[in-house]
Amino acid sequence: MTKRVLAAAGLFLSFAAIAQQGDSSYKGTISDSMCAAKHVGATDKDIACAQKCVKGGSPAVFVIGDKVYKIANQESVKEHIGHKVQITGVITGDTIRVDSVAM
Ligand SMILES: [Cu+2]
Secondary structure, eight states: OHHHHHHHHHHHHHHHHHHHTOOEEEEEEEEETTTGGGGTTOOHHHHHHHHHHHHTTOOEEEEETTEEEEESOGGGGGGGTTOEEEEEEEEETTEEEEEEEEO
């Protein structure tokens, strides 16, 4: 009996933990760390520059309004450099972990 209650409590706690670190959706622009908010227009020129900067070695960043977030998993956005996107993921401090990207 006690065991069953404990198991149920454990299950509840793990669900609570998952809900707490659950994903949210954020609209923004993928840019590069060098130009960051300069590329939120997402024009062809912005896209070309952002792609050039990322190729040149500056990491991709995610810009929401005037906030610039680092991207923990860079490979997840490499198809979307310079694009306006909706990212589903988790923001911790100044870094976003990307789970999915939609245009
Ligand atoms: Cu650039």
